[in-house]
Amino acid sequence: MITVENLHKSFGESHILKGVSTTFESGKTNLIIGQSGSGKTVFLKSLLGLFTPEQGTIYYNNQPYSQMTADERIELRQKMGMVFQGSALFDSMTVEENVMFPLKMFTNQSRSEMQDRVDFVLKRVNLVDAHNKLPAEISGGMQKRVAIARAIANKPKYLFCDEPNSGLDPKTAIVIDNLIHEITNEYNITTVINTHDMNSVMEIGEKIVFLSKGLKEWEGSNKEIFKTDNEAVTDFVYSSELFKKVRQMYIEERD
Amino acid sequence: MKYLHAIGSYFLMIGNVFYKPTKWSITKNLILKEVEDLIYGSLGIVIFISFFIGGVVAIQTALNIDNPLIPKYLVGFATRQSVILEFGPTFTSIIMAGKMGSYITSSIGTMRVTEQIDALEVMGINPLNYLVLPKIVALMLYPFMVATSMFLGILGGWAASVYGGYTNSADFIQGVQSNLIPFHITYAFIKTIVFAFILATIPSYHGYYMKGGALEVGKASTTSFVWTSIVIILLNYFITQLLLG
């Protein structure tokens, strides 16, 4: 479980996060939504300790991150998996080496055990014929999937994904959503996902936090987001005609 | 103030390089890769430049001694002295500040810009140890490169003098062998080891702490070259004053 309390983060004059508090439970897929530039990435990187917040506390299982020793942080981080918005694959390594990297680093598995695990996770992200390609030789969507495979290879306890299915076709996006949802439930992972994808919101949003202007504007589940009267949320979620219609049908059905 | 801050964070970085070492089985492969990229990949240019500069040094010396009282072997002697004392260690290092330095800065800088360094950090790896230590270790082979440069510089001097008709082979070789002070060699290799450390760390510093995007990677490489050269030149001065002065 991760608890965030009154998180503030600025860059020079611009105040990006202005006091965000929320909780992410384990075994649940937690989604952060919000407009482009609303600070989702900054929020996620602050959770990971890549940015140091000016104010506020982040608790990992009730232990404040800022008070952990360097060794405790390293230990915690070895249990994390992160998918960066830009994938951040190691460009001097092949796809397979990228995915194997955390296994080589932190386990004592034999070569064949690691190979099996790599094949398994690559298969789960629908990538079966790119093992020996370099990141520069595959498409953006494929890179994203390699990044997901790398993040889950070593069975993390915390999984952070910054727009895991941007750049994917709708069908693959669903595969990825389902994969993240499944492993989250199966291994009781604390998962936090930044997304723009309304389909993900509807399908796997067990908890949704809506960030706007540096503040948490709304939070709730995918069931609640249908019913909310919060205008900022409905404006954002139902900005597409299709979703407006879906909502209309939902409301009519309910009445 | 800005410089003081940079110097401070440079030394902090050096400290962190040795903290939380990565698994040896992984580090070993990284070192081998750096030896290939940094040392092996630069040998060609070092050989080429050393041979021809050695030749030029010999020709210049020969042209400047038209006094018949000065013995002919002086050409060989002067070539050896300048090649061993300055050309081999210092000049080669300045060239390597351009070649290896820009490679190191741009490769680490690209990793910074594309969040690969963040990815390492999030995995609980010490990125400085992972990225910089193998370069420092690989550059411990740098003295061999400088020795190659010295040998080829003298060879180039010999070839230019003999085939250019400035001295004969025997005179040149006599010059190369005369009045050799062993401490000069020690001095040259002490410098070389210091420069090797500078060549590995200052470009790493500029790559690691850069901010911005692809454009800034280019700028960081240039800045890195300027500072690596300045530090090498300054240290060269101080070491010379300290050891020979």
Ligand SMILES: Nc1ncnc2c1ncn2[C@@H]1O[C@H](COP(=O)(O)OP(=O)(O)OP(=O)(O)O)[C@@H](O)[C@H]1O
């Ligand atoms: N390292 C940084 N230095 C300065 N400003 C930054 C930095 N990172 C982000 N910002 C600023 O913080 C704001 C929020 O950026 P962030 O990347 O978190 O947005 P986002 O919600 O993830 O957007 P998107 O959906 O487009 O990814 C932006 O205005 C950005 O300019």
Ligand SMILES: [Mg+2]
């Ligand atoms: Mg973002």
